[in-house]
Amino acid sequence: MPTTCRAPPTGDHHDRRAPAPRPPAVAPVPAARGRRRGGAAPRLRRERRPGLGPRPRGAVRSRPALRARRGGGAGRALKPIRLAWNATAICTAAAPLAKERGLFARHGLDVEFVNFGGSTEALLEAIATGKADAGIGMALRWLKPLEQGFDVKITAGLHGGCLRLLAAKSAGITDIAGLKGKTIAISDHASPAKNFFGLLLAQAGIDPESGVEWRQYPADLLNLAVEKGEAQALADSDPRTWIWLKDPRFAEVATNLSGSYASRTCCVVAVRGSLIRNDRAAAAALTRAVLEAGHRVHQDPEDAARIFSGYGGKGSVEDLAAMLRSQEHGDRPVGGDLKAQLVLYGEELKQVNVLKRTTDTAKFAERVYADVLS
Structure with a gap:
């Protein structure tokens, strides 16, 4: 049966949202420079969380902040994860929403954003070699580099169209x-x-x-x-x-929001292969948190737009919310449904000489996809 992820269960906390103050605008983090010929993979820039500056001495943390630090109230230490994304791409709005609304912390993760604007090959190499643990990007940009054998696995589709x-x-x-x-x-x-x-x-x-x-x-x-x-x-x-x-x-x-592509995923979540093999629980937690955030983007695009704007997103909050409503954030395919879409993309990319004509797209989809949610 095709599988589409629609709002993974999150319990009562899913509907109890913290107040949504508009984050202050901050300058976007400079993109990492591309890899020099013959050199090591580029160092990625660590992105600071938008905030209000240093907390005054003696100030008390809010309850949500305390819960986040403690892992959603479970008393467990949070697992550090570095997530690569493009802070100018509105279609990745689920990432900052997951951070600001505590979804990462609820799943036991302390996620550090790595804002990346270099080549896709350099990004995937950075994930494969441990300079980042996972990333969010566009399927049609990632499939060709993944054909070359990077140890990075797609774990979910995030939305359609952009x-x-x-x-x-x-x-x-x-x-x-x-x-x-x-x-x-x-x-x-x-x-x-x-x-x-x-x-x-x-x-x-x-x-x-x-x-x-x-x-x-x-x-x-x-x-x-x-x-x-x-x-x-x-x-x-x-x-x-x-x-x-x-x-x-x-x-x-x-x-890509019309015709047969209206229900086809556009952006995907991908995780380093070694993280999946050595800490499957962390890979699953990250994937679930991003999928839950995608559901919230679908339910409340205005809140997602306000948060994304605070990370340097271009456009007014009203325009950003309208963009999110125009995209298909209601469908987030995983499992057999996502693999079937990857096969379709593979066959189409072979026709325009992006993928090799000899590539077995069914085997290719099996190789680049990892089921971390079952």
């Missing part, structure tokens, strides 16, 4: 077929947006390599490339695409 392809209204592009012969601005040639919309081009009978031109620009300047006429369309992810779509000069041509 990729959009926008076109200048003046270009007259209204569907995927209208992109033939056009230039599409992207942030990099291994981006999930290029991979996904390349799939849609192939399905429309357009060669994704020769039928369009993919032109690389800095991520924050993709809209300017279209405005200047250097490209007729752009492909990227929220929050940037959501914000650009508010510009009346742009129209949405396609997204």
Whole structure:
């Protein structure tokens, strides 16, 4: 039977939320630099929790803080875990929510965020070699590096949708077929947006390599490339695409929230293989906490948006909440359902020459997925 995780049970505590003060805005943590040729994997930046600064001498900790330190009131020491994520990606809002609402602590974890903006290969190497214990990222960016054999296992899908392809209204592009012969601005040639919309081009009978031109620009300047006429369309992810779509000069041509992809997971949770083998309970606790946080994002996107904004998220709280509502945070696949989706992605990525044509996608899905919840 396909398995989809919907709100893992959390007991009475699940519905007793602490008050949700808006965290103060902080500057995003600088991204880690990429790996130098021939050198060691990059050192990841440890991210400080947004807060109110040093506590005055003699101040008393709040009850939630005391419970978190004690492991949710169970009197146990918390297990330190380093979780790599991208603090600018709204679709990872479950991570800071899990931290700020005490879900990690409730599962016995003391989670330290590692804000990572380097290459996916460097991130996966950092997880595989113990510089981080787990990470949250986009399936269409991770599957190719995982094919190369990193000791990192996907344990859950987190949500569906966050990729959009926008076109200048003046270009007259209204569907995927209208992109033939056009230039599409992207942030990099291994981006999930290029991979996904390349799939849609192939399905429309357009060669994704020769039928369009993919032109690389800095991520924050993709809209300017279209405005200047250097490209007729752009492909990227929220929050940037959501914000650009508010510009009346742009129209949405396609997204991974429609058609057969509406129920397909977009972002995934992945854990270092050695952690799963040596401390399966910790891997399971982390996965459950993130899934529970994903359920809360689905139930209360405004609260998730306020928390994410405090970690440097771009856009107003209202816009961030609207983005979260537009994404599919209600489905968080695990087990056979998630493996089936990984097989589908694998077959599609083979068709556009991202994965090797010789890859056995069923065996590939078995290798890169780990069931830590059964």
